[in-house]
Amino acid sequence: MIQKFEKIKKIKGELVLPGDKSISHRSVMLASLAKGKSFIHNLSNSEDVLSTKKCFTQLGASIIDNGDTVEIVGRGYKGFVKSENELYAGNSGTTARLLMGILSGQNFSSVITGDKSLSSRPMRRVIEPLSLMGVKTETASEQFLPIKIFPPKEIVPINYELPVASAQVKNAILLAGLHCSSSTEVIENIPTRNHTELMLGLKIINSNKKIISVVSKKNYPESNEYFIPSDISTASFFIVLTLLTKQSELLLKNISLNDTRTGILKVLQEMGGKIELLNENIINGEKRGDVFIQSSELRNVKIDNTIIPNIIDEIPILAVAGLFADSSFEIRNASELRKKESDRINSICYNFRLLGLNVNEYEDGFKVEGDIQNQQVIFESFGDHRIAMAFSILSLLLDEGAAVNNFECVKISNPDFITQLKSISYY
Numbered sequence: 273m274i275q276k277f278e279k280i281k282k283i284k285g286e287l288v289l290p291g292d293k294s295i296s297h298r299s300v301m302l303a304s305l306a307k308g309k310s311f312i313h314n315l316s317n318s319e320d321v322l323s324t325k326k327c328f329t330q331l332g333a334s335i336i337d338n339g340d341t342v343e344i345v346g347r348g349y350k351g352f353v354k355s356e357n358e359l360y361a362g363n364s365g366t367t368a369r370l371l372m373g374i375l376s377g378q379n380f381s382s383v384i385t386g387d388k389s390l391s392s393r394p395m396r397r398v399i400e401p402l403s404l405m406g407v408k409t410e411t412a413s414e415q416f417l418p419i420k421i422f423p424p425k426e427i428v429p430i431n432y433e434l435p436v437a438s439a440q441v442k443n444a445i446l447l448a449g450l451h452c453s454s455s456t457e458v459i460e461n462i463p464t465r466n467h468t469e470l471m472l473g474l475k476i477i478n479s480n481k482k483i484i485s486v487v488s489k490k491n492y493p494e495s496n497e498y499f500i501p502s503d504i505s506t507a508s509f510f511i512v513l514t515l516l517t518k519q520s521e522l523l524l525k526n527i528s529l530n531d532t533r534t535g536i537l538k539v540l541q542e543m544g545g546k547i548e549l550l551n552e553n554i555i556n557g558e559k560r561g562d563v564f565i566q567s568s569e570l571r572n573v574k575i576d577n578t579i580i581p582n583i584i585d586e587i588p589i590l591a592v593a594g595l596f597a598d599s600s601f602e603i604r605n606a607s608e609l610r611k612k613e614s615d616r617i618n619s620i621c622y623n624f625r626l627l628g629l630n631v632n633e634y635e636d637g638f639k640v641e642g643d644i645q646n647q648q649v650i651f652e653s654f655g656d657h658r659i660a661m662a663f664s665i666l667s668l669l670l671d672e673g674a675a676v677n678n679f680e681c682v683k684i685s686n687p688d689f690i691t692q693l694k695s696i697s698y699y
């Protein structure tokens with residue numbers, strides 16, 4: 273489906289966005305692992321989290337959606353039942369990779385499949401540490417999905433330094449390590465999102481600029497009540513739109529302000545963005561608060577490589593902000609972008625070229641400069657929700673508007689994107 277957008281005049285109002293996707297996946301997983309009843313408030317209504325819910329239902333958890341609250345009765349230690357059918361992770365890398373860790377600790381073998389995009393994303397990065405933990409796997413080709421997982425009798429604890437800054441890889445190891453009486457350690461050189469560590473209350477050691485997370489059976493989750501803050505990655509599209517629209521202001525309520533996720537706010541503030549944090553508080557170990565945004569004049573800044581994992585999902589919309597900021601926008605050290613729902617370096621560069629901009633594409637990033645030559649273009653989403661939303665925002669900022677092809681993929685993270693947009697837009 274092609275979605276058209278007209279130039280927007282002003283943004284004004286307030287939004288309550290859906291629950292953070294990363295925390296939502298983890299809440300469903302930990303509640304399903306725990307014995308007994310857990311409650312989750314403000315669970316994300318994204319298609320990705322639906323994939324996680326379906327997988328854990330197949331493994332024997334009872335998941336009842338009561339509107340605002342989801343009630344989960346979990347199975348307890350090694351208590352899942354073998355699924356008769358393959359576990360389908362859809363488009364969701366988090367579902368597939370975290371599930372690989374959890375299934376490694378069960379008493380039965382399982383198969384995980386995914387859609388076309390997920391089946392072309394690398395799984396070797398998870399298979400390698402899991403194999404050191406004694407887990408056997410079978411993949412049809414080159415370590416891509418579908419994958420069959422054969423857990424060992426007893427998980428072998430490991431001490432593993434992540435070769436790639438990936439929260440999903442870290443989590444697969446931590447969740448497998450939950451099924452072993454001795455400690456597993458995961459060592460990071462650059463911090464990645466730490467929601468699981470906070471939720472499980474893991475011991476974290478900071479040593480020599482490295483972060484070491486320690487996990488064992490002692491950290492196995494108990495039933496709990498989870499209050500999920502709204503998704504900062506989803507918020508970033510509305511934040512950039514407000515900054516770049518004249519005479520605009522927007523209040524976003526109860527946004528996740530976890531330090532491993534707020535890089536986008538820091539970079540935009542450094543660029544001159546008027547962004548204020550209000551009513552900050554902590555629930556379930558997770559910082560949250562309201563975010564107030566006003567129209568701003570932006571200038572590009574150098575983006576440090578240690579912040580890349582913190583802003584990895586926001587780079588498509590950050591590039592849109594950079595396009596309207598003073599001087600050229602450049603991002604490097606971000607080759608992980610090529611391993612996302614689409615090859616995001618290629619997706620962004622392709623769409624910028626449609627506008628007649630001067631684009632230099634590198635293996636690990638890109639640089640964009642020049643003036644917009646063409647309007648009323650049809651951007652390509654490449655079936656990638658964050659590309660679709662970033663170029664929807666860009667379309668709203670063009671004098672003659674533009675459109676986004678294959679727009680329906682926004683449901684992967686935010687099915688209500690258009691409704692939310694309409695509620696704050698003035699034309």
Ligand code: S3P
Binds near residue numbers: 295297366439
């Ligand atoms: C996620 C981790 C990141 C991020 C993804 C969600 C998570 O992926 O891009 O959208 O919930 O752990 P990587 O770990 O592959 O960088």
